[in-house]
Amino acid sequence: MARNIVSVKQLRKIYGDKETVKGISFDVEEGEVFGILGPNGAGKTTTLEMLEAIRPIDGGSAILDGINVADDPEAVKRVIGVQPQTAAFQDKQKLTEIIEMFAAAYGERVNPLEFLKEVQLDDKANSYAENLSGGQKQRLSIATAIVHSPKVFFMDEPTTGLDPQARRNLWELIQLIQSKGVTVIMTTHYMEEAELLCDRVAIMDDGKIIALDTPKKLIRDLLKRGFKKHETVEQANLEDVFIDMTGKGLRD
């Protein structure tokens, strides 16, 4: 049994008189992909931000790799990588320089090409970030988040707004990161994505975790309760048709 790399107890966030995160508790095992699902406004992003040590914790505790997040935010920042919802970079900055800068933020000097190769952007090394497509920006964003070999990788809705090819490519990247022993904590709106990638998922609604288990177990439980889909399940869906006809190759 892997150790818990993240341990959250009764975590709270209050904005004014509104409690957006209402005392949630969960553990994340080292090396797993942990998904946080939920509708908009459920408190997913706020939860991530508190764990990333950029949002003050108003109640409860979060321990990450043995570090109390509230006590030592800088130590937490050294062991985590963060991919924000929208990847944005300053203009007129070469991809190599962006990698160089993020590495420098950790006091590190790296070979930028090595990281660009990992996210298949080595042929764009000397382009400026503003000339990248949405999917390429997301990949660059992942590269910037792994320059310091983080132990925990946070991704906030990484595939929102991407075309099916770019999305599949990103899934492969996430699996690649996981295969290196990095723990991934991600939020998403796409259930098929969670089902495919996540070892366990927490479903959040209105600031609370209302379910937490493996995707398979959650589905089994639902079926046990006598749930029946209205339509018969086809062996393929429209996305399968789309990918079959347009191919898996990346378009950007």
Place this chain on the structure above:
Amino acid sequence: MNVPKDSLSDPISFRKKLFTVMVFTKISTKRFFRDRLALFFGILFPLIFLFVFGSIFGKAGNSVTFNVGLINHSNRPIASQFIHEATASKIIKIDPTVTTLSSAETKMTRGQLDATLVLPSNYGAVDANKVPTGQVIVYYTENNAQAGQTLVAILQSQFQSSNSQYIQGSSPFSATSKEINTKSLTQFDYTFSGLLGFSIVGLGIFGPVNVFPELKKQGILRRLHTTPIRVWQYFTSTMASQAIIGLISLAIMFIAAMSIFHLKVVGNYLEIIVFLVFSIVMILGIGLAIGGWAKNERQAAPLANIIVFPMLFLSGTFFPRYAMPLWLQHSTTYLPLTPVIDGVRLLATEGQHLTQIGPQLGIMAIWTIVIYAIAFRVFRWE
């Protein structure tokens, strides 16, 4: 404030933190020189102002001259001394054909004269305290008001120094003999130091005020905040990069002013550079404070304008402070930009040394502490 507190055991060494600053400085400087818009506003824009103001105030060599008529009704020696000095002055060009006020008036209406100076018959009379007194009357036409007022200001400042000599009790007749310092009184010297100030404000305040809210909007600062980088590291790299860019921009202005408008730099270049870097860093603090505090452009722009425009006008950027009423001159001495503009003029064109501009450096040091204390307190990553 979202700025995390220092942890006691800090595993990223100070050397590595300086490495962070170095890399950020290098890359943001490079980025500036690739950005055409930034180049335009940072370097070309002040240069355009330099050409506009330079051709207005820098015509005929490096000094502005006023064509004046001079009518003397006084027969006292101090009056002839005044005439002698005025004749020697490069600022005032006396038209010898003018002898009466009416002929002067005709020439002024035609625009051949900028103003007429009249020494009344009691000019130079000794008052009860045995101090010679007198008032020069400056006549000017409505559309030449600026020239007239500037002349009054020039005379006023000249008299001020001689007045103080009288009060100290030194000889009244030698008093004003060396006071017309054409070297330091050329209009272009004032204009140039003002434009340097304008350029420093443009880069240091409008730079961050425009850029930071955009970085916040796109979440770029927030992303940086998830790394261990500290506010001081980010500020220091911004400072260093602005100092490099600013020095290049100001050097271009110096070269243009010296080669085209015959600006004579008599000061020590190293001292000028040190002073300019200090100025850039101080003024940048205002930009960092506003841009760092503002959540978006709608907060940043009005605040920047409220602070910058009065400061630009009151600190002598576009017209010299000596043309202001005295009370205004006194109260604007302590604005952050005033010592910058005065200091650079004193160093560059009046040949003074850093050790001689203590008051300016003092005001700047106090402002630097105040501004950065505020900037660090109000900084927000998003």
